[in-house]
Amino acid sequence: MKAFVCDFKKYWKYRYLMVLFFPAIVYFIVFKYIPMGGLVLAFKNFQIKQGIWNSPWCGLENFKVLFASPAFWQSFRNTLIISSYKLIFGFPAPILFALLLNEIRQNKVKKIIQTISYLPHFLSWVVLGGIFMQFLSPSSGPFNLLLKSLGLNPIFFLGDPKVFRGTLVGTHIWQSIGWGSIVYIAALAGVDMSMYEAADLDGASRFQKMRYITLPSIAPVITIMLILAVGKIVTDDFDQIYNLYNAGVYSVSEVMGTYIYKRGIGGMQYEVATAMGLFQNGIAFIMVATTNQISKRINEYGLW
Numbered sequence: 001m002k003a004f005v006c007d008f009k010k011y012w013k014y015r016y017l018m019v020l021f022f023p024a025i026v027y028f029i030v031f032k033y034i035p036m037g038g039l040v041l042a043f044k045n046f047q048i049k050q051g052i053w054n055s056p057w058c059g060l061e062n063f064k065v066l067f068a069s070p071a072f073w074q075s076f077r078n079t080l081i082i083s084s085y086k087l088i089f090g091f092p093a094p095i096l097f098a099l100l101l102n103e104i105r106q107n108k109v110k111k112i113i114q115t116i117s118y119l120p121h122f123l124s125w126v127v128l129g130g131i132f133m134q135f136l137s138p139s140s141g142p143f144n145l146l147l148k149s150l151g152l153n154p155i156f157f158l159g160d161p162k163v164f165r166g167t168l169v170g171t172h173i174w175q176s177i178g179w180g181s182i183v184y185i186a187a188l189a190g191v192d193m194s195m196y197e198a199a200d201l202d203g204a205s206r207f208q209k210m211r212y213i214t215l216p217s218i219a220p221v222i223t224i225m226l227i228l229a230v231g232k233i234v235t236d237d238f239d240q241i242y243n244l245y246n247a248g249v250y251s252v253s254e255v256m257g258t259y260i261y262k263r264g265i266g267g268m269q270y271e272v273a274t275a276m277g278l279f280q281n282g283i284a285f286i287m288v289a290t291t292n293q294i295s296k297r298i299n300e301y302g303l304w
Contacts, residue, residue, distance in 0.1 A: 042275035062275040072276070075259035076234075078252060082241075083233040085169045091229050093173045094180030095222060099210055101181065102188045114185075117178025125175075129243030132171055133158065164249040172240060183225060187218040223301040231288035234280050256280055 011018055038052060045058040066072050097117070104110040120128070136157040138144050144154035157167045191214060199209045215222075238257035245253040256276065264273025295301055 039274065039278055041271050042278045044271055046271040058271075062271050063279070066272055066275050066279070071254070071259065074251075075254050075256045079234060079236050079255040079257075082165055082168060082253075082255060083236060085165060086172055087229055087233060089169055090173050090176070091226065093177045095184055097177050098181040098184035098188060099214060101185060102214065103206060103210075114178065117181070119178070120175040121179035123175075125237075125239035125243045128171070128175060129240075132167075132244065136167070158244055159246065159248045161249050161252045164245070164252055168237075168240065168244065168253070171244070172237060175240075183221060184218060187221040188214065191217040219299065220301045223295050223299060227288060227291045227295060230291040231284045233287060234283045 041052055041055075042062055043057060043059060044052065044055040045061070046052065047055045101110055101113060104113070135141050136143060138154040138156050138159070147154055155163060157163055195213050195217075196209055199213060204212070234256070236255040236257045238255075238261070241253055241255055242258055242261070245258070260273045260276050263269050263276075292304065
């Protein structure tokens with residue numbers, strides 16, 4: 001009881017600052033928590049005329065229909081593969097970028113590089129999709145024109161199943177590396193400079209300071225971001241894939257997000273799509289909880 005009273009007094013003391021949280025709280029309640037009531041749709045035989053609440057219950061029938069579909073398991077497999085590639089190659093990219101930016105001593109140059117790297121994040125994948133289609137075109141794209149000038153065959157980046165996943169990972173890194181580095185740059189700003197000064201006195205090189213001071217100092221942030229990234233391994237960048245894929249690469253690019261869209265919106269099977277979304281989020285929760293426990297045992301850092 002005393003702890004509750006102390007916490008209440010603390011919140012009351014900073015009540016004007018707490019008001020700043022109010023819009024965020026309203027946002028999450030309206031757009032995150034209230035829609036969770038629609039999850040009952042996964043356990044119902046949805047009838048449009050009767051609505052969600054009056055539609056008859058069907059138990060786990062929607063999950064049985066889902067798991068019996070070969071297309072579902074193909075989309076699940078593609079999601080895991082693409083997300084794993086992005087985790088392996090995409091997760092370290094912002095960290096390395098932040099470390100390299102931290103080594104730049106001219107603030108003006110650093111700010112220019114940061115600003116340029118942030119810009120792709122603010123562009124819609126509808127726009128970026130059109131840009132990449134032109135840039136990677138096998139007939140008129142600059143990259144393939146260069147290959148042709150060297151006497152090499154053009155690469156069908158968006159039409160060849162063998163290279164499409166690599167193209168997704170590469171474009172994802174290019175689009176997100178700058179924005180993803182913000183968290184690590186903020187963490188680097190909190191590193192104690194006296195440790196660098198002591199390392200200079202000991203004759204440590206810049207690489208040694210990065211390895212023995214910088215990385216250990218931001219290890220808690222890296223751990224938390226890694227846990228969250230692992231939780232997203234069963235999700236996918238729907239906007240990116242939907243705007244870049246085509247019929248020629250469906251076998252390697254049909255992910256859970258596009259499958260839900262086609263079956264739920266296109267096929268009007270809303271209850272099956274809801275069941276798939278619930279399954280997806282359940283797996284994500286298990287992944288986050290498991291990774292968090294493993295992380296706490298290894299380096300004592302975690303979300304809780």
